[in-house]
Amino acid sequence: MRIDLTGSFPEAVQDSRSKPMSGGAGAEGTAPTGTGVEFTASNVHEIATQLAQTPDIRWDKVAPLKLAIQQGKYSVSNEQVASAMIGEWSGGR
Numbered sequence: 001m002r003i004d005l006t007g008s009f010p011e012a013v014q015d016s017r018s019k020p021m022s023g024g025a026g027a028e029g030t031a032p033t034g035t036g037v038e039f040t041a042s043n044v045h046e047i048a049t050q051l052a053q054t055p056d057i058r059w060d061k062v063a064p065l066k067l068a069i070q071q072g073k074y075s076v077s078n079e080q081v082a083s084a085m086i087g088e089w090s091g092g093r
Contacts, residue, residue, distance in 0.1 A: 068074035 065074060
């Protein structure tokens with residue numbers, strides 16, 4: 001996955017970033033998402049903490065695959081490779 005940090009934000013994002021977040025009844029400010037999910041500072045912090053604790057490499061998945069490759073027991077068909085590539089390019093659709 002590639003994240004382009006040089007690109008511009010869509011207008012909707014720019015507009016929402018320039019406006020203060022609304023809060024209700026003394027609650028923390030929330031950012032509207034259009035999904036019915038509200039992001040508060042506390043739950044964003046909780047998600048960021050969980051993400052920071054998630055390893056970049058899932059060794060529990062990598063180790064068995066690495067061993068199978070070394071032993072010559074790992075094989076993937078052309079169809080599986082093509083399907084994975086198309087899925088990646090089409091955003092998993």
